[in-house]
Amino acid sequence: xxxxxxxxxxxxxxxxxxxxxxxxxxxxxxxxxxxxxxxxxxxxxxxxxxxxxxxxxxxxxxxxxxxxxxxxxxxxxxxxxxxxxxxxxxxxxxxxxxxxxxxxxxxxxxxxxxxxxxxxxxxxxxxxxxxxxxxxxxxxxxxxxxxxxxxxxxxxxxxxxxxxxxxxxxxxxxxxxxxxxxxxxxxxxxxxxxxxxxxxxxxxxxxxxxxxxxxxxxxxxxxxxxxxxxxxxxxxxxxxxxxxxxxxxxxxxxxxxxxxxxxxxxxxxxxxxxxxxxxxxxxxxxxxxxxxxxxxxxxxxxxxxxxxxxxxxxxxxxxxxxxxxxxxxxxxxxxxxxxxxxxxxxxxxxxxxxxxxxxxxxxxxxxxxxxxxxxxxxxxxxxxxxxxxxxxxxxxxx
Amino acid sequence: xxxxxxxxxxxxxxxxxxxxxxxxxxxxxxxxxxxxxxxxxxxxxxxxxxxxxxxxxxxxxxxxxxxxxxxxxxxxxxxxxxxxxxxxxxxxxxxxxxxxxxxxxxxxxxxxxxxxxxxxxxxxxxxxxxxxxxxxxxxxxxxxxxxxxxxxxxxxxxxxxxxxxxxxxxxxxxxxxxxxxxxxxxxxxxxxxxxxxxxxxxxxxxxxxxxxxxxxxxxxxxxxxxxxxxxxxxxxxxxxxxxxxxxxxxxxxxxxxxxxxxx
Numbered sequence: 047x048x049x050x051x052x053x054x055x056x057x058x059x060x061x062x063x064x065x066x067x068x069x070x071x072x073x074x075x076x077x078x079x080x081x082x083x084x085x086x087x088x089x090x091x092x093x094x095x096x097x098x099x100x101x102x103x104x105x106x107x108x109x110x111x112x113x114x115x116x117x118x119x120x121x122x123x124x125x126x127x128x129x130x131x132x133x134x135x136x137x138x139x140x141x142x143x144x145x146x147x148x149x150x151x152x153x154x155x156x157x158x159x160x161x162x163x164x165x166x167x168x169x170x171x172x173x174x175x176x177x178x179x180x181x182x183x184x185x186x187x188x189x190x191x192x193x194x195x196x197x198x199x200x201x202x203x204x205x206x207x208x209x210x211x212x213x214x215x216x217x218x219x220x221x222x223x224x225x226x227x228x229x230x231x232x233x234x235x236x237x238x239x240x241x242x243x244x245x246x247x248x249x250x251x252x253x254x255x256x257x258x259x260x261x262x263x264x265x266x267x268x269x270x271x272x273x274x275x276x277x278x279x280x281x282x283x284x285x286x287x288x289x290x291x292x293x294x295x296x297x298x299x300x301x302x303x304x305x306x307x308x309x310x311x312x313x314x315x316x317x318x319x320x321x322x323x324x325x326x327x328x329x330x331x332x333x334x335x336x337x338x339x340x341x342x343x344x345x346x347x348x349x350x351x352x353x354x355x356x357x358x359x360x361x362x363x364x365x366x367x368x369x370x371x372x373x374x375x376x377x378x379x380x381x382x383x384x385x386x387x388x389x390x391x392x393x394x395x396x397x398x399x400x401x402x403x404x405x406x407x408x409x410x411x412x413x414x415x416x417x418x419x420x421x422x423x424x425x426x427x428x429x430x431x432x433x434x435x436x437x438x439x440x441x442x443x444x
Numbered sequence: 445x446x447x448x449x450x451x452x453x454x455x456x457x458x459x460x461x462x463x464x465x466x467x468x469x470x471x472x473x474x475x476x477x478x479x480x481x482x483x484x485x486x487x488x489x490x491x492x493x494x495x496x497x498x499x500x501x502x503x504x505x506x507x508x509x510x511x512x513x514x515x516x517x518x519x520x521x522x523x524x525x526x527x528x529x530x531x532x533x534x535x536x537x538x539x540x541x542x543x544x545x546x547x548x549x550x551x552x553x554x555x556x557x558x559x560x561x562x563x564x565x566x567x568x569x570x571x572x573x574x575x576x577x578x579x580x581x582x583x584x585x586x587x588x589x590x591x592x593x594x595x596x597x598x599x600x601x602x603x604x605x606x607x608x609x610x611x612x613x614x615x616x617x618x619x620x621x622x623x624x625x626x627x628x629x630x631x632x633x634x635x636x637x638x639x640x641x642x643x644x645x646x647x648x649x650x651x652x653x654x655x656x657x658x659x660x661x662x663x664x665x666x667x668x669x670x671x672x673x674x675x676x677x678x679x680x681x682x683x684x685x686x687x688x689x690x691x692x693x694x695x696x697x698x699x700x701x702x703x704x705x706x707x
Contacts, residue, residue, distance in 0.1 A: 069707075071536055104707065113705075142705060144696040156560040181559065192701055199701065249700070254549070256564045302549070302568050332569035336620065336642065340572060377499055377507050377576040379535075407508065410534045443533035 067108065072101040072117075076440045081219060083432045091125035091217045098122070100135070111142045117185075121176070128215030128228075129175040135185045147192040152185035155203070157247060157260060159298045159307045160324040162346045162367035162387065163360075166260055166294030166309050169245060171209040171267045178220045178416065178430070179398075184209045198250030205243035208233075208265050208287070219433045224273065224281045231285040232272075233265065234316070241265050241289075257297040266290040266315060268358035288358075290315035303330050307346070313357075320352035322360065326367070333375075342371035344385065354426070361426040365389050378404040393422040412439040474594030474610040481633040482589045488663045490516045490693035494686040499577050502677035508532075509575050515586075516693045522546055523586040524698040528706045529575075539706040541698060542567075544586040555703045562700050571620025578649060578671040578680040580620055583640075591615055597625070602637060606630045621648070632656075634664045642675075649673050659689050 074097075081092040098121040105114040117136040123129035138151025155169040169186055176182035189204040213228055214221045235241040243264020250257060270286040292313040299306040310323040326346030334341060348362040369385020380403045387396040398416045405411055414437040421428040468476070497509035510531035516524040522544025529538040537557035544550045550567040570582035592612035600609045607627040614621055622645045627637040635653055642648040655667035669682040696702065 071533065073534075106707075140705070142701070144694065147701055147705075154560045156562075158561075159563075194696065194699060194701060199699075251551075251564070254551075298564055300564050300566055303566055305564075305566060330566055330569065332566075333572040333620065336571070338573045338576075340569065375573045375576055377501070379576060404532060404534065407531075408533050441534070443536070 067106045069104040069106075070101065071104075071444060072099065073441045073443045074099045075442075078438045079219075080436045080438075081433065082436075083434055085219065086429070086432050087221075087223050089216050090219055090221070092219075094124035096121055096123040096129065102136075113140050114138070115140070123218075126175070126215050126218035128213060129218055131175060131212060133173065133184050135183075137185065145194045147190075147194075149190045150188075152187050153190060154183050154185060155188075155190075157258065157294065157296065158309055159256070159296050160309050160326065160346055161307075161328070161344060161369075162326075162365075162385075163324055163348055163362055164309075165311045165322055165324055166258075166296050168262050168267055168292060168294070169203060169205065171211055173212050174220075175212040175214055175218070178433075184212070198248055201247045201249065203243075203245040203247075205245065205264060208239040208241060208243070210239070210287075211267065211269060211285075219435070220430055222271070222283060222429050224283055226271070226283045226285060227274075228285065231269065231287055234286070234288040235265060254300045255297065256300070258295075260294040260296075262290070262292045262294075264289065266358060268360075270358050288315050303332065304328075315357065318353075318356065320350070320357060322348075322350035322352065324348050328371075330371075338375040340371075340373040340375060342373075344369040344371065348387075359426045361394075362387065363389075364391050365394075380404075389425075392425070393420045394425055394427060395419040396427065408443050410439075410441045410443065412441065413437070414439070470596045471594060473596035474612070475589075477596065477608050477610060477628060477633070478589050478592070478594050478612070481628060481635075484633050485663060486517075488517055488660070488689060490514070490689065490691050491659075491663075491665075492686075492688045492691055492693075493665075493684050496683040496685070497575065497577055497579075498681040498683065500679045500681075507576075509577070514691075514693060514697065516695070516698055518543075520546075522550065522588050524695070525586065526698055526703065526706060537707060539703050541700070541703045542585065543698075544588065546588045546590045550585070553700060553703060555706070560704070562703060568618045570616060570618045578673045578678055579682070582614070582616075582619055582621075583651070583671070592624075599630075600627065602627050602629075605636060607636055632664055634666075647674055657687070659687060663689065 077096045077098065079094060085092065100117065100119045103116040115136050115138060119135050120132035121130060134152050136152055136154060138149045138153050140149040157167045158164045170183035172180045173182040173184050174180065186205060186209060187207045191202045193200045210228065210231060213226045216225060241264060245260065245262040247258055247260035265287050270288065272284040272286055273281060274284050275281040290313050292311055294311045297308045305328040307327065308325045312319060312321050324346055326344065328342050328344045330340055330342040332340045346367040348365040348367065350360045350363045352360060365387050367385055367387045369383065372382040374380040382401040384399040396418055401413045403411055417434040418427055418431045421431045492514045495511040495513055499507040508531060512528040512530060514526040518524055525542050527540040529535045539555040541553045542550055552565050552567045554563045554565050556563065571580050574581050574584055592614055595611045597609045597611055600607050607629050609625065609627055612624050612626060620642060621640050622643055623641045625639040626635055628634065629636055634656060638651040639647060640649040649671055651669060651671045653666040653669055656664050657667060658664050665684065665687050667684050672679045
């Protein structure tokens with residue numbers, strides 16, 4: 047008995063000192079949002095602060111091809127109860143071999159090449175309360191298998207369960223004047239959130255040309271909004287999560303200082319089909335006058351032929367994005383991305399700016415501002431016309 | 445017209461010919477040194493190391509970067525490398541995959557861990573600073589013979605070590621330099637010192653190599669590289685540790701999936 051106990055202790059000591067390597071990292075964030083305009087709905091609050099943490103634990107089984115990663119996220123928001131939330135961003139086991147890889151658990155997967163919107167990127171649900179731009183995602187449970195060969199990489203996804211989109215609550219900004227009922231979404235699939243989705247993606251590159259083809263079969267991450275106005279109750283918006291089939295194509299040509307980018311999708315859902323694309327370029331003037339400054343110029347065209355009242359809406363149906371990316375390449379890694387999205391046929395001008403700079407060795411200060419100008423009735427973003435904001439973030443990394 | 449005269453004539457021609465063969469131009473000698481230096485580093489297979497960068501401004505304030513580095517030698521082409529950023533903490537997990545080529549642009553991908561996004565990036569920014577340091581991208585990428593033309597200048601002794609001194613001229617028009625003067629030690633063909641001249645042909649930076657160690661009884665690596673910018677007064681030290689060879693790396697350790705897994 048003593049021997050077994052001794053052996054066990056020895057094993058634990060060996061594992062903890064030699065075989066295992068573990069790491070804790072992450073960040074803590076203070077965020078301040080300033081809304082200069084009063085809200086559409088009196089119940090909505092304006093300026094306020096919030097706090098967030100995102101710790102990440104990594105376990106590596108001593109140089110073996112097994113690893114575990116756990117990324118947790120939580121935010122407290124001063125006003126909005128729905129924005130006060132937590133999520134398992136990642137929690138997965140991964141094993142890799144020379145030409146294949148498998149992972150099981152919650153993961154975040156990014157597809158695509160363009161900057162102004164991400165059409166082909168459909169694996170993860172958007173954590174919409176985090177940011178209006180939709181870049182923040184909820185962890186998606188999956189079994190992911192990757193096969194790597196000379197002819198390219200094949201990625202297979204079995205998506206075991208659906209995550210509902212997060213929406214701002216009664217007191218939050220970036221919402222419709224009538225509230226969304228997030229408690230009772232309507233699914234097209236009879237297995238509702240338990241429906242298993244399937245996706246694959248083929249990725250390869252030939253010289254300067256990177257490309258991928260993807261296909262997704264399952265429940266759309268983006269819902270339809272159905273206003274319900276029945277007698278005796280306050281009107282509300284019902285969420286409809288329909289089944290869809292989406293094929294996506296992405297490509298990037300890297301030639302000298304030019305990046306040429308394309309993303310296109312065709313989606314079939316609720317009995318109809320639509321197409322959408324983003325196409326554009328990024329040109330970088332690098333190390334201008336030997337100052338280290340890089341100035342990138344971006345232009346993208348966003349086209350979407352969907353019926354905005356039939357399908358889950360996309361506000362960018364015929365827009366142009368022009369912008370500039372400044373990287374100072376200094377010790378503080380100062381960067382600025384400024385741009386404007388314009389509906390060049392209709393109304394709507396949406397300027398935005400993001401800037402970041404390191405302070406000391408472990409703090410990053412971010413500034414972000416978005417405005418909604420010249421919107422018109424019938425535009426999805428018309429509901430956000432009072433939500434111009436300036437955001438300050440102080441992130442401490444450890 | 446005698447037989448002797450004919451013989452004399454043939455003899456003179458022969459001597460002139462052999463002289464022509466043996467009298468190298470400075471360009472030929474420079475190239476020969478570069479080829480020999482390259483040859484002595486051939487066959488290392490793969491290597492890994494941990495790098496600490498110390499960035500100093502004019503006032504002497506320091507800032508630190510930590511990077512892990514993996515390299516795979518590719519036969520008849522430039523090396524493949526994977527660079528993983530560990531510090532500052534905000535860039536932790538960011539990784540950079542590069543396939544250098546002897547001719548033509550390199551293939552480069554960047555992994556951004558916050559978005560889980562792999563981006564193919566333009567590789568023609570040779571002259572820009574690497575992570576805010578005094579090292580340009582072209583200073584730290586794999587040095588291939590084909591990337592320069594050469595001219596031998598003279599022999600000189602640096603810190604008691606006999607060196608060849610030669611000038612080299614970048615082939616790539618995106619290079620930030622008109623020329624570099626390189627001191628290479630005669631015994632082992634290792635670079636000891638490099639002076640960089642900017643596009644206006646004024647002295648920009650000096651790089652010195654310190655504390656060379658030999659690995660696998662053949663390959664020399666310096667533990668410390670110091671770059672001083674004469675125009676700004678800033679400097680950067682690269683401190684290499686934990687050099688390992690024969691890790692058994694293969695192509696599968698240098699693709700977009702290993703880039704995402706890297707840490």
